[in-house]
Amino acid sequence: MATVQHAVSQDAFEPSLFGTYSKKIGMWLFLASDSLTFGALLFAYSYNRIANPAWPTPFGRESIANATVMTACLLSSSLTMVLGVLAANRGDKAWTRNWLLATMFFGAAFTVLHAMEWTKLMGEGMMPSSNPWAATVPQFGGTFFTLTGMHMLHVTIGVIYLGVIALRKKFLPVLLALWLVGWLVTPAGSIFHYGVHVLLIGAIVSAVILFLKPKDYDAHDVEVSGLYWHFVDLVWMFIFPLVYLMSTKI
Amino acid sequence: MHDVAHDETKAVYFWVWAGLIFLTGVEVVLAYEQILQPVRMLEVLLVLSVVKAALITLYFMHLKSEIRTMRWLLIISVMACFALMWIFFFPDADRILHLGVR
Numbered sequence: 001m002a003t004v005q006h007a008v009s010q011d012a013f014e015p016s017l018f019g020t021y022s023k024k025i026g027m028w029l030f031l032a033s034d035s036l037t038f039g040a041l042l043f044a045y046s047y048n049r050i051a052n053p054a055w056p057t058p059f060g061r062e063s064i065a066n067a068t069v070m071t072a073c074l075l076s077s078s079l080t081m082v083l084g085v086l087a088a089n090r091g092d093k094a095w096t097r098n099w100l101l102a103t104m105f106f107g108a109a110f111t112v113l114h115a116m117e118w119t120k121l122m123g124e125g126m127m128p129s130s131n132p133w134a135a136t137v138p139q140f141g142g143t144f145f146t147l148t149g150m151h152m153l154h155v156t157i158g159v160i161y162l163g164v165i166a167l168r169k170k171f172l173p174v175l176l177a178l179w180l181v182g183w184l185v186t187p188a189g190s191i192f193h194y195g196v197h198v199l200l201i202g203a204i205v206s207a208v209i210l211f212l213k214p215k216d217y218d219a220h221d222v223e224v225s226g227l228y229w230h231f232v233d234l235v236w237m238f239i240f241p242l243v244y245l246m247s248t249k250i
Numbered sequence: 251m252h253d254v255a256h257d258e259t260k261a262v263y264f265w266v267w268a269g270l271i272f273l274t275g276v277e278v279v280l281a282y283e284q285i286l287q288p289v290r291m292l293e294v295l296l297v298l299s300v301v302k303a304a305l306i307t308l309y310f311m312h313l314k315s316e317i318r319t320m321r322w323l324l325i326i327s328v329m330a331c332f333a334l335m336w337i338f339f340f341p342d343a344d345r346i347l348h349l350g351v352r
Contacts, residue, residue, distance in 0.1 A: 017319060018316070018317065018319055018320035018323075019316070019317035019319070019320065020316065020317075020320065025320075028320070028324060032324060032327060032328055035328055036328075036331055039331065039332055039335060040335070043335045043336075043339050046292065047339050047342075049288070049292075050288065050289060050292065051342075064278065064281065064282075068274065068278055071274050072271065072274070075267060075270045075271060075274070076267070078267070078270075078306060078310050079263060079264070079267040079310075081310070082263050082309075082310045083260065083263065086260065086263075223312075226310075226311075227311055230306055230307075230310045230311045231311070233306060233310075234302075234303050234306045234307065234311075237270075237299050237302040237303050237306065238296075238299045238303070240274070240277070241277050241281075241295035241296075241298070241299055242292070242295065242296075242299075244281075245277055245278065245280070245281035245291075245295060246281075246288065246291065246292060246295065248281045248282070248284070
C-alpha cells in the first residue's frame with residue numbers, strides 16, 4: 001500500500017490565539033476548571049465556618065506548627081520546581097532531574113505530615129459525620145476531610161506526575177515499592193491502609209502511559225508539570241489560613 | 251507561534267519564595283494574637299492569600315510572561331466565577347450569623 005506523505009509547513013496552521021503550545025493551554029484550562037472545584041469546597045467550608053459560632057477550634061499550637069511546616073514544605077517545593085523549569089529551559093538534564101526530585105521530596109514530606117495530622121484528629125474521635133468538640137456542628141469533619149483530602153490527593157498525583165517526568169520507567173519500581181511499604185506499614189484499621197492504593201493506581205496509569213507512548217520529556221513537559229505543581233501549592237495558600245488559622249485553639 | 255521566554259532569574263524566584271514565607275509568618279502571628287473577630291479575620295487572611303496566590307501565579311507559573319490575551323482571559327474568567335460564589339454565599343452566611351442561629 002502506498003503511503004501518502006503530507007508536507008507540513010508552519011504556515012499551514014494559524015498561530016495560536018494564546019501564543020504558546022497546546023499542552024500548556026490545556027493544562028491552564030484544566031487548572032481553571034480545577035480551581036472551581038477547590039473554590040466550591042473552600043466556599044462550603046468558609047460558609048459553614050462563618051455561619052456557625054459554635055464551630056470547633058481543635059487546632060492547638062502543635063497542629064498550627066505542623067501546618068506551618070507543611071506550608072513551608074509546599075512553598076519550598078514550588079521554588080525547587082521553578083528552578084527545575086529554569087534548568088530544563090537551559091537544557092541541563094541532570095539539574096532538571098535533581099530539582100524535580102527535590103520537589104518530590106518536599107511534596108512527599110507534606111503528604112506524610114498531613115497524614116500524621118489526620119491520624120491524630122481521627123484518634124481524638126473526629127469523623128466525617130461527627131466530632132468530639134461540637135455536637136451541633138457535625139459538618140466540620142465532612143468539610144475538613146473533603147477539602148484537605150482532595151488537596152492531599154492532588155499532591156500525591158503531583159508527586160507521581162513529577163516522578164514520571166524525572167525518572168520515566170525507572171520510577172515505576174520505586175512507586176510500586178512505596179505502595180507496598182505504605183500498605184504493610186500502615187495499621188489495618190487506618191484509612192491510609194486503603195488510601196495508599198492511590199499509589200498502585202498511579203503506578204498502573206503511569207505504566208500504561210510510559211509503555212504506550214514512551215518519550216523523552218522535554219522542557220515543555222517540565223514546564224507543564226510545574227504549572228500543575230504550583231497550582232497545588234496555590235490552593236494550599238487558601239486552605240492553610242481558612243481551615244487551620246481560622247480554627248485555632250491558642 | 252512564539253514560545254514565551256521567562257525573564258526571571260534565580261534571585262527573583264528566591265525573593266518571591268522569601269516573600270511567601272514572610273506572608274505565611276504574618277498569617278500565623280495573626281492567628282496566634284487573635285485580635286480580630288472571625289469575619290474580619292477571614293477578610294484579612296483572604297487578602298493575604300490572594301496576594302500569595304498572585305505571587306505564585308505571576309512569577310512561579312510565569313503568567314506575567316504570557317501574552318495579554320491568555321493572561322486576562324484566565325484571570326477574568328476565574329475571578330468572575332469566584333465573584334459569583336462570593337456574592338451569593340457570603341452575605342447569606344453573614345446574615346445567619348447576625349440572626350444568632352446557634
